[in-house]
Amino acid sequence: MRIVDFFLIILGLLVLFTALSVVVLSLTWLERKFLGRLQRRLGPNRTGPMGLLQPVADAVKLVLKEDILPSSADRAIFWVAPLVVLVPSFMLWVTIPAAENLVLRNVDMGLFYIIAFSVITILGLVLAGWGSANKYGILGGLRSSAQLISYEIPVIMVVIAVAMMAQSLNLIHITNFQLPGIQSITPETARLEAGIQNVPFAVLQPLGMVIFLIAGLAEVGRTPFDIYFAESEIVGGPFVEYSGAHWSVFFLAEYMNTFIIAALTALLFLGGWHGPFNPTSPQWLESLVGVVWFLVKTYFVILVIFWIRGTFPRLRIDQLMAFAWQVVVPLSFANILITGVFMYYGWPWWSLTLMSLTLSSVIGYLIYKHVTAPARKVAEVYNRRRMIERQPRRQAGRQSSGPSAGPEEAVSGG
Amino acid sequence: MPVDFDFRWAAIIVSGIIGFIAIAIMFGASMFISSRRRSEIKLTSYECGIEAAPFRWSQINIRYYIFAILFLIFDVEAVFLFPWAVIFIGNKIAFYAMLIFLAVLGFAILYGWRKGVLQWSK
Numbered sequence: 001m002r003i004v005d006f007f008l009i010i011l012g013l014l015v016l017f018t019a020l021s022v023v024v025l026s027l028t029w030l031e032r033k034f035l036g037r038l039q040r041r042l043g044p045n046r047t048g049p050m051g052l053l054q055p056v057a058d059a060v061k062l063v064l065k066e067d068i069l070p071s072s073a074d075r076a077i078f079w080v081a082p083l084v085v086l087v088p089s090f091m092l093w094v095t096i097p098a099a100e101n102l103v104l105r106n107v108d109m110g111l112f113y114i115i116a117f118s119v120i121t122i123l124g125l126v127l128a129g130w131g132s133a134n135k136y137g138i139l140g141g142l143r144s145s146a147q148l149i150s151y152e153i154p155v156i157m158v159v160i161a162v163a164m165m166a167q168s169l170n171l172i173h174i175t176n177f178q179l180p181g182i183q184s185i186t187p188e189t190a191r192l193e194a195g196i197q198n199v200p201f202a203v204l205q206p207l208g209m210v211i212f213l214i215a216g217l218a219e220v221g222r223t224p225f226d227i228y229f230a231e232s233e234i235v236g237g238p239f240v241e242y243s244g245a246h247w248s249v250f251f252l253a254e255y256m257n258t259f260i261i262a263a264l265t266a267l268l269f270l271g272g273w274h275g276p277f278n279p280t281s282p283q284w285l286e287s288l289v290g291v292v293w294f295l296v297k298t299y300f301v302i303l304v305i306f307w308i309r310g311t312f313p314r315l316r317i318d319q320l321m322a323f324a325w326q327v328v329v330p331l332s333f334a335n336i337l338i339t340g341v342f343m344y345y346g347w348p349w350w351s352l353t354l355m356s357l358t359l360s361s362v363i364g365y366l367i368y369k370h371v372t373a374p375a376r377k378v379a380e381v382y383n384r385r386r387m388i389e390r391q392p393r394r395q396a397g398r399q400s401s402g403p404s405a406g407p408e409e410a411v412s413g414g
Numbered sequence: 415m416p417v418d419f420d421f422r423w424a425a426i427i428v429s430g431i432i433g434f435i436a437i438a439i440m441f442g443a444s445m446f447i448s449s450r451r452r453s454e455i456k457l458t459s460y461e462c463g464i465e466a467a468p469f470r471w472s473q474i475n476i477r478y479y480i481f482a483i484l485f486l487i488f489d490v491e492a493v494f495l496f497p498w499a500v501i502f503i504g505n506k507i508a509f510y511a512m513l514i515f516l517a518v519l520g521f522a523i524l525y526g527w528r529k530g531v532l533q534w535s536k
Contacts, residue, residue: 006428009428010428013425013428013432014432017432017433063440063443063444063447063448064444064447065448065449066448066449067441067444067445067448068457069457070457070458070459070460071457071458072458072459073459082437083434083437086433087430087433087434088430090429090430090433091426091429091430091433093429094426094429095426104425104429105425105426107423107426113426115492132459133459134460136460142474142475142478145478145482146477146478146481146482149481149482150481150485152485153485153489153492156488156489156492156495157492157495160492160495160496160499161499163496163499164499164500164502167503169496169499169500235460240460241459241460244444244448245440245444245448246441249440317534318533318534320534321481321532321533321534322532322533322534325484325523325526325527325532329488329523330520330523333516333519333523336495336516337513337516340502340509340512343502344503344509
């Protein structure tokens with residue numbers, strides 16, 4: 001009996017690994033196609049119908065390429081770093097449910113486990129940078145450590161706020177808690193008028209979802225936050241010396257982590273596998289529809305992530321760290337505070353939405369003021385200069401009709 | 415019940431082993447298939463086209479340590495917050511104690527802010 005169970009686990013893990021590889025292939029294709037469309041290109045369209053075989057061709061190319069180990073590198077660290085990056089992000093998928101009864105192992109401390117294991121990736125990146133004995137590599141590794149540990153804190157805080165709402169760390173409980181009409185899990189939460197409060201947490205905590213998406217993007221190093229392997233600054237950072245299969249493992253891990261962030265957003269904030277048309281009678285149909293809903297939500301979040309990549313330029317490292325510690329961390333603390341007060345005193349459910357929205361709009365306005373401050377200063381100087389120029393012209397009449405100051409002059413003057 | 419618990423976590427360890435083996439197989443296959451033509455110049459570390467200077471493990475900016483220490487503080491605090499998050503309802507002492515704890519941490523952030531630790535360049 002036990003041995004059968006053991007082999008079932010191994011079979012399940014192999015299926016999971018295959019499924020994740022297919023997902024990563026689909027993500028690479030989707031990203032190139034979607035970015036192409038955003039930039040008015042066609043994207044890959046030569047290999048297969050609509051370029052669908054492009055990821056396969058890429059994978060074959062990567063495996064066929066020579067795997068170079070530079071002579072100055074620290075051999076053991078250089079070899080093991082990709083494994084340290086990839087294996088934890090695969091281990092996370094053991095506890096992430098795709099539907100209520102479609103999870104390899106449902107752990108009661110699932111959320112805690114996920115947070116704990118996702119940090120190991122940072123170690124792998126630092127090892128990769130350190131082991132390749134390259135100046136760019138070390139710089140990239142250190143940058144990745146600074147960036148990822150800074151954005152780890154908001155992720156943890158938001159996840160704690162979600163656990164406070166659902167009163168559980170189990171991902172299945174948390175997701176089921178967002179289904180309207182379900183009974184509360186613990187007697188403590190039953191006190192809080194079950195059935196009214198059970199809406200997707202995106203409605204209750206819009207601020208939490210925004211923070212989670214931003215910090216999650218920084219965690220996986222997607223484009224506005226990709227300073228640790230920025231190609232135009234440090235030519236690939238920790239991955240400078242890697243090629244062939246080793247490089248492809250980093251690539252695999254990056255897409256796997258992106259998928260994890262999207263899946264967690266779908267599970268924690270968008271209601272996971274619950275959707276409007278969800279039959280309950282045969283179990284296999286319920287699971288199937290659940291998986292479809294889960295994938296639809298996850299891929300929607302992923303498209304948003306790609307959209308952000310196509311829109312925003314890369315941040316500088318000082319902007320990045322300042323944003324982490326002066327905006328996102330205090331906001332995530334405030335998120336915990338309002339959630340705690342809301343839950344403890346049992347206020348009506350819309351009050352949390354209201355508080356969350358108020359907080360996010362106030363902070364958004366402050367950020368807007370801060371970001372546009374230089375531009376507004378330029379405009380002010382420009383206007384003042386025009387006023388000054390207009391006055392002597394009026395006094396002197398027609399004679400002094402020099403060209404009015406352009407915006408460039410105003411900038412240099414101010 | 416304890417047996418079940420052990421078994422549940424065993425799956426996670428096995429997943430790590432399986433991931434390890436799968437990647438090792440991929441590396442091995444790549445080693446067999448891929449072309450191999452080593453040369454002295456190919457194995458030098460990457461530089462901007464000029465000959466690479468002999469590498470010394472370079473010094474690290476102190477800011478990285480400061481952020482690492484800050485991270486440690488908040489991470490330890492998160493370990494306290496996780497169990498609190500699922501029991502605090504109806505528990506007056508726990509709730510107010512954690513509020514005081516968060517206030518102390520908030521004060522710490524403000525102090526660091528005033529000291530200029532949170533800025534990258536200043």
